[in-house]
Amino acid sequence: MNQAAVLSGKISGTGVFLPHHTQADWLPRDMADAIVDYAIENESLFQAGRILQHGKLVVDESIRQVSTLTHLGPFQTALTDAAMASKPMLETLFGMPTFSASQVEIEMAAHGDGAHFQRHVDTFVVGHNRPSPRMLTLVLYVHRQPRGFTGGALRFHALGGTTTRDIAPEHNLLTAFPSIAPHSVQPLASPGGAFADRRFAVNMWIRR
Amino acid sequence: MRTMPTDTLTTDTLVSWHPEQVTAAVDGQVIVMGLIQGQYVGLDDIGSALWTLLEQPQTVGHVCDQLAQQYRGDPGVIASDVLAFLEELRAIDLIQALDADSSAS
Numbered sequence: 086m087n088q089a090a091v092l093s094g095k096i097s098g099t100g101v102f103l104p105h106h107t108q109a110d111w112l113p114r115d116m117a118d119a120i121v122d123y124a125i126e127n128e129s130l131f132q133a134g135r136i137l138q139h140g141k142l143v144v145d146e147s148i149r150q151v152s153t154l155t156h157l158g159p160f161q162t163a164l165t166d167a168a169m170a171s172k173p174m175l176e177t178l179f180g181m182p183t184f185s186a187s188q189v190e191i192e193m194a195a196h197g198d199g200a201h202f203q204r205h206v207d208t209f210v211v212g213h214n215r216p217s218p219r220m221l222t223l224v225l226y227v228h229r230q231p232r233g234f235t236g237g238a239l240r241f242h243a244l245g246g247t248t249t250r251d252i253a254p255e256h257n258l259l260t261a262f263p264s265i266a267p268h269s270v271q272p273l274a275s276p277g278g279a280f281a282d283r284r285f286a287v288n289m290w291i292r293r
Numbered sequence: 294m295r296t297m298p299t300d301t302l303t304t305d306t307l308v309s310w311h312p313e314q315v316t317a318a319v320d321g322q323v324i325v326m327g328l329i330q331g332q333y334v335g336l337d338d339i340g341s342a343l344w345t346l347l348e349q350p351q352t353v354g355h356v357c358d359q360l361a362q363q364y365r366g367d368p369g370v371i372a373s374d375v376l377a378f379l380e381e382l383r384a385i386d387l388i389q390a391l392d393a394d395s396s397a398s
Contacts, residue, residue: 101335104319180318182348208315208328218328220315244324244333263317265326265333 100246103266104179107252111225111259112167120160121227124193125281130154131195137209149202151270154193157287165189168223168289171261175221179263187217188292196237196284202270204242207290219264219290226254226286233282237273241266254284264290300390302379304354304372307391310347314387329386339364343375350391353379 112120124131134151135142157164168189176183207219224239238251239260244267251271252260262268275282302308310316313328323341325334336344342363346356356379357372364371382388 101319101322101324103317103324180316180321180323182316206326208326218313218315244335263315265315265317 100243100248102241102243102248102250103263105241105250105252105260105262105266106175106178107261108259109255110257112257114257116160116163117225117227117257120157120193120225120287121229121285123158123160124154124195124227124283124285125229127154127158128280131193134194136205150200151194151196151202153195155191157191157193161191164191164225164287164289168291171223171259172221172291175223175261179221181220181263184220184293186220186291186293190219190290190292192288194286194288195280196234196270196273196286197280197282198234198275198278199272200237200270200284201272204240204267204269206267207264217292220293221261221291222264222266223259223261223289223291224286225289226256226258226260226284228254228256228283228285229281230256232256233277233279234273234275234284236271237284238271240269240271242268254286302353302376302383302390304352304357304376306353307350308347308353308356308379308383308388309350309391310344311386311389316344325387327385327387332385334382334385334387340378343378347388 131152131154133144134149134153135144136149138145169186172186207222209218237254239254241250243249273284311327315326315328317324321341323336323344325344339360343356343360346359353376357368357375360375361368361371379388383390
């Protein structure tokens with residue numbers, strides 16, 4: 086990925102952040118709690134998270150250490166509908182031209198002790214033959230109470246600078262941003278190592 | 294409409310956003326990421342206004358006229374600056390030149 090380029094204007098030494106939006110209590114509380122229970126009950130279905138490297142999906146825990154679930158079962162439809170309901174507002178907030186959504190791609194990521202994800206963007210470049218790019222990223226954080234981990238912040242990285250902004254992964258917090266925004270997941274600690282104590286994130290990508 | 298990848302831009306050239314880019318804005322300032330070269334571009338006020346005009350195909354001359362109405366400046370200088378800027382955007386696949394003659398096909 087090239088560094089930010091400046092043809093005209095604003096990306097300066099301290100950098101510019103792409104916009105983001107957070108919303109507490111995004112889902113009804115009982116649904117957010119039920120998603121945590123569903124994740125814990127389906128631990129055996131989680132698989133090592135993959136990343137796209139040189140056009141191939143691979144597991145590389147030096148870059149992304151996580152396990153993922155690719156279908157949210159009884160919550161899939163409700164989450165898809167909730168993401169699509171947020172789309173018009175997010176397009177406006179982020180200054181993004183209205184686009185027709187081809188798909189809402191959903192996965193649940195479970196970050197345990199030591200997990201992390203290095204700086205990246207969610208939109209793949211065309212060279213990797215990924216049509217229908219991810220346009221909007223919505224992340225819903227859920228976890229068991231009391232929280233069994235520390236750390237694991239979502240970190241936004243400025244374009245053209247080194248400054249960062251962190252979002253703490255609170256239960257039932259939605260964070261949304263243009264999928265082109267550079268971000269990372271900071272390392273987290275969960276000393277007991279129990280799956281139920283992981284930081285669960287429902288990633289929803291609205292594709293063009 | 295077909296693209297015209299090699300011709301030099303003139304005021305008669307039809308131009309528009311390249312389909313393989315993603316646009317967002319921060320406080321009215323546009324940031325574009327090209328999906329072919331994976332490159333970010335930040336635009337200032339005038340660049341953002343120009344970018345907005347290109348959402349639908351426009352001739353370069355029409356873009357220059359619109360900017361001349363919005364911003365004071367010598368029309369010849371505006372045309373020269375716009376052409377140079379659009380060439381830069383095209384070089385990194387953020388805009389495309391279109392063949393107007395094939396628009397009915």
